[in-house]
Amino acid sequence: MGRTIHFEETVTSTQKIAQSLANDGVQEGTIVVADQQTNGRGRMSRAWYSPSGTGIWMSMIIRPNIPVNTTPQLTLLTAVAIVQAIEELTPLKPDIKWPNDIMINGKKVVGILTELQAEADQVHSVIIGTGINVNQKIEDFPEDLQNIATSILIETGTSWERAQLIQTILLRFESLYSLFLSKGFKPIKLLWESYAISLNKVLIARTLKGTVEGIAIGIDDDGALLIETCEKKIEKIYSADIELK
Ligand code: BTN
Missing domain, CATH: 2.30.30.100 (SH3 type barrels.)
Structure with a gap:
């Protein structure tokens, strides 16, 4: 993952750039990262707040040979990779709220948006977008997000190197993705369940x-x-x- 990284200062949405790169046939593992998004998108057509200098706004292009209805598994796999990376680098212990929200102390720190390009029932490419709040202070969030969003800085009291986090996430993603391709979803599901707060509630x-x-x-x-x-x-x-x- 990440052998080709397209870094942009400002984009509308890294998802949009990744989609057009995927249409152009770029290789699996190509990554788009932006410092700022002017039209960051979340699930259910919501906006994703993506200011400059603070977060990780990233889209990954992968081309697994899987049927369309199994792609939600990749969202869960990505959530596990990000939780593992945050645990490796920081003292935090994030939880996953199904399907794709990563939470710390009940507030959302990461969102994942998985979009597909498919022909008939077969996946052509999957674009996995991740928005990670890294160095925002509470007052940097719009008022309506201040009670529901958090960042790694808010939770730890120090700022974090975004490049190092990206590198660790890509390494974790790569090893879980090879596990997924060789052994299927079962081992990923077990890991996901160990981080899930939504289960048995x-x-x-x-x-x-x-x-x-x-x-x-x-x-x-x-x-x-x-x-x-x-x-x-x-x-x-x-x-x-x-x-x-
Ligand atoms: C959610 O609603 O929780 C998903 C948010 C996903 C945001 C990321 S930021 C990088 C990529 N580009 C976008 O426009 N959205 C995703």
Whole structure:
């Protein structure tokens, strides 16, 4: 990973640049990193706040030979790689909130956005975008984010070298990705479960189709969250906002 890194000062979104590079046929492992995004995108068409000089705004292009419905597994794999990198470099112990939020002390420090280019049922390329709040102070966040977002600086009291974090994340990603390609999702799933805060808790999942309330009993082999409702029915959730109760 990261043998070719495109570094840009300011872009609309690293996802957009990575998508056009993927269309041009660049090799797997190509990375786009920007100091600042003017139109950073989050899940569910939300904006992602991406100011200059503080965070890691990065998109990775990979080309796994997998069917479209297994790509949520790569989001979970990326979350594990980032948690491992943060644990390796800092004293922090982040948790993962399904599917892709990395939390420290109940506040979001990292978001992951996985987008696909596919033909029929087969993946052509996957663009994994990661937004990591590294050196923001609390007052650097817009007011509406101050209660829900945090950064590695806020949690540790010191600032961190973004390049070193990127390097460690790419190394961790590379080794988990080879494990995934050789042994499948099972070992990744076990690691993911060891970091998950959403498991065995009562929660509400707000999906585009409605709300599901129940206990999160695990994740399925395709990366979906399994919720047991009070009627003892198991619901599979692929995309939702999760509120822990
Ligand atoms: C989320 O909603 O939690 C996902 C946020 C993903 C943000 C990253 S920043 C780098 C890449 N470029 C984007 O426009 N979005 C992703």
